[in-house]
Amino acid sequence: MLDRIDHVALAVSDLDASLDHYREVWGLEVSHRERIPDEGIEEAMLPLGESFIQLIAPLEGGGTIGRYIERRGEGLHHIAYVVEDIGAALAGLKAKGARLIDEAPRPGGSGNLIAFVHPAGNRGVLVELIQRPA
Template structure:
């Protein structure tokens, strides 16, 4: 793992929480985009040495919707920046780590992403993130 790329935070209403991050905390909003593969709307916040990725479900089919129903708003995942995501996924599989994805998929910001199952990582959902 090269570094922590971002922390994903599940929110019910992106527009309602953005002022907290941008006005109260004073963190710049970098961009907002929709990620069709995950059925989410995402806002990237610059928190200095790390980005925060605010995740709002666009439908009830989104994993973020299910997360919010079960756990409420809060930290959803921690993303590690990696090089050559497919090689890293193979290395993790060899070490017995269960992945939620067979192949990397398109994520926010044009990155390739894959997730490690929380049962393989002490209850934490980790994302592998390769920037293009």
């Protein structure tokens, strides 16, 4: 069902400072950066092997990532898996009792279809499913 890890998402309070940190300390460079005002975030993708490190920062106003950082601090936020058929994956997860945040796939960045699975019932891990454009 799962193809590979698409990305590991890290919540950061300051995207520019964090991109400097990841370049200088870890040698990782940004390949894509995008503001998503609807979700109150700005994200950046840093390629590593077949996956990415994703940095997510709150836009002005906070949003869910701002509240997450207030409550838990900066750090690991979620893991995203590539699936071939996100509709089939969601139907399968629902049949197995997983708690879906998104009952149906929705458009993400870069032409992807995405859906989130709730950490409750998944051993505390927030999961994003991603279907790449054909």
